[in-house]
Amino acid sequence: TAYEISTRDWSSDVCSSDLLLRVSRNMFTSNFLTPLFAIKFGLVSAGLFYVASTLANSAQAIVKSIIGYSGNALLANLKNSSHEAKKEAFGIISQRLITVVLPIIICFTFNHETIIKLSKASDSPALYVLSLFMLFIIISFSEFFFMLYEQFYIIEEAANKLFFLKLFELSIFYALIISPITTSPIKTLLGIIVIRAISFCVIALNSWYSWKIKLTISTRKKYALAWCVIAYAISLILKKIL
Numbered sequence: 001t002a003y004e005i006s007t008r009d010w011s012s013d014v015c016s017s018d019l020l021l022r023v024s025r026n027m028f029t030s031n032f033l034t035p036l037f038a039i040k041f042g043l044v045s046a047g048l049f050y051v052a053s054t055l056a057n058s059a060q061a062i063v064k065s066i067i068g069y070s071g072n073a074l075l076a077n078l079k080n081s082s083h084e085a086k087k088e089a090f091g092i093i094s095q096r097l098i099t100v101v102l103p104i105i106i107c108f109t110f111n112h113e114t115i116i117k118l119s120k121a122s123d124s125p126a127l128y129v130l131s132l133f134m135l136f137i138i139i140s141f142s143e144f145f146f147m148l149y150e151q152f153y154i155i156e157e158a159a160n161k162l163f164f165l166k167l168f169e170l171s172i173f174y175a176l177i178i179s180p181i182t183t184s185p186i187k188t189l190l191g192i193i194v195i196r197a198i199s200f201c202v203i204a205l206n207s208w209y210s211w212k213i214k215l216t217i218s219t220r221k222k223y224a225l226a227w228c229v230i231a232y233a234i235s236l237i238l239k240k241i242l
Helices: 002-027 030-041 043-077 083-119 125-155 159-178 185-211 221-241
Strands: none
Touching (some): 002 159, 030 043, 083 125, 159 185
């Protein structure tokens, strides 16, 4: 019947999209980047990145156990609920994510110049690992926001849209890998951050035009101010180290 054909087509789209989602997620993990860096930049660079990524993955695992799984489960349980209920759940989860990720955003904003300087400290492996850690943790934590939006696409049965959006992201990532400008792990990670930012903007804008959903960004001023002070203090310490 027409219904069975339609259901079968949608299931096929979901399978294709799910496969591409798994591939795209693995592309930005240490499991893929470590051997890539070993091939492109040597074993020493890959080893230093592996140390930094292990630290970042540990921090990500803690946050994922608190927010990631419960957030996805909440949206999945609301698949047959009203659109307003889904939007409200999306807003609650995004607010929790913002609260956790905001310190990282603030610290990066205050210390982005220092990170670049640290990346050039080839005579100090510890400082180099620190710069890799700060960049990779941004990539790792951005995955929470991608998972949130991707789950919403799936429950809204828009897997076909998500498929093409992720294909676009992987195409840009492939161009980055073969590009001659990626001469070090630092430049590669910076390129990945730019790619992820572009991809997220595209996914978020399409979500807004399709379902009128957006991230709920509202946090206590004292909380944000406190982290600004902490980030500024960290920047002063790092500048003295350099």
